[in-house]
Amino acid sequence: MTHFYDSLFADDAARLIAAGCFVLTIALYFGSKRLYARFRSPWLTPMLAVPVVLALIVVFARIPYPVYFADTRWLMWLLGPATVAFAVPIYEYRHLLKRHWISLSVGVTVGILVAVGGSLVLAKLLHLSPELQRSLATRSVSTPFALAVSDKIHAPRDLTALFVIATGVCGMLFGEIVLALVPLRTRLARGALFGAAAHGVGTAKARELGSEEGVVASLTMMIAGVVMVLIAPLLSVLPF
Numbered sequence: 001m002t003h004f005y006d007s008l009f010a011d012d013a014a015r016l017i018a019a020g021c022f023v024l025t026i027a028l029y030f031g032s033k034r035l036y037a038r039f040r041s042p043w044l045t046p047m048l049a050v051p052v053v054l055a056l057i058v059v060f061a062r063i064p065y066p067v068y069f070a071d072t073r074w075l076m077w078l079l080g081p082a083t084v085a086f087a088v089p090i091y092e093y094r095h096l097l098k099r100h101w102i103s104l105s106v107g108v109t110v111g112i113l114v115a116v117g118g119s120l121v122l123a124k125l126l127h128l129s130p131e132l133q134r135s136l137a138t139r140s141v142s143t144p145f146a147l148a149v150s151d152k153i154h155a156p157r158d159l160t161a162l163f164v165i166a167t168g169v170c171g172m173l174f175g176e177i178v179l180a181l182v183p184l185r186t187r188l189a190r191g192a193l194f195g196a197a198a199h200g201v202g203t204a205k206a207r208e209l210g211s212e213e214g215v216v217a218s219l220t221m222m223i224a225g226v227v228m229v230l231i232a233p234l235l236s237v238l239p240f
Contacts, residue, residue: 017067017068018067018071018072021063021067022072025075028050029046029050032044032046032049032053033046035049042173042176045169045201045205047165047168047169047172047201047204076143079142079144079200082200087222092215093212093215096188096212096216096219097219100188100216104192104219105223107192107196108220108223108224108227111196111197112140112141112228112231115139116140116228116231119136119140122136123136131155131159132159134150134153134154134156135150135156135162135163136163137153137155137235138150138160138163138164139160139163139166139167140167141164141221141224141225141228142164142199142200143160143164143165143200144225145225145228146164146228147161148229148232149228149232149235152233152235152236153232153236154236168201168202169201170198171194171199171201171202172194172198172201172205174197175193175205176205178193179193187209187213187216190213190216191206191212191213191214191217191219191220192216194206195216195217195218195219195220195221196220196221199221199224199225200221203217203218
């Protein structure tokens with residue numbers, strides 16, 4: 001009987017901690033968003049600051065990952081509707097797609113092939129495990145598309161999400177450096193840079209540059225996702 005009550009107490013504590021992690025994640029996101037809006041430092045962007053702070057809290061508090069993920073998994077589910085919402089500005093600026101669809105399609109397709117090929121070559125050179133190789137192969141598109149592809153090639157979903165977020169944050173940070181060193185004059189080029197290299201995170205950054213840049217970034221992100229889903233059957237036959 002004592003063991004039963006101890007187990008029940010542990011389950012209640014785990015549920016309470018999971019709920020607290022969910023609230024903490026939301027609070028940190030909005031807090032980081034307000035700080036970023038005020039200071040505009042790339043290190044305060046929510047996609048970078050929040051995961052770092054959460055990782056430190058989870059590690060030092062010794063919270064098991066399954067406990068943290070128990071309630072916060074619903075935030076992962078929201079990625080799908082959030083990605084679909086990008087269709088609204090795309091529809092409003094559909095004339096851009098009609099005018100530049102060849103450039104966007106060819107550029108994104110080449111970028112995806114180079115990103116996937118480069119990831120696989122680097123993974124082979126570093127002798128990474130097959131699971132890591134599969135997850136790295138899907139890192140160059142937005143999370144909902146990457147998770148769909150990872151299911152087809154049997155890649156760990158958690159690793160895939162981690163690599164996608166890391167790619168987005170790095171793409172956003174290095175994208176600013178590229179714009180500073182090689183100033184791209186056209187809005188099409190600036191938006192495509194962030195949308196193709198940093199998907200969702202880059203799209204949010206492109207919107208700060210202008211509405212047209214944000215729309216082009218959304219277009220390239222969506223096209224990249226579709227291309228990745230289409231070539232997923234080819235990825236499944238690669239020797240990981």
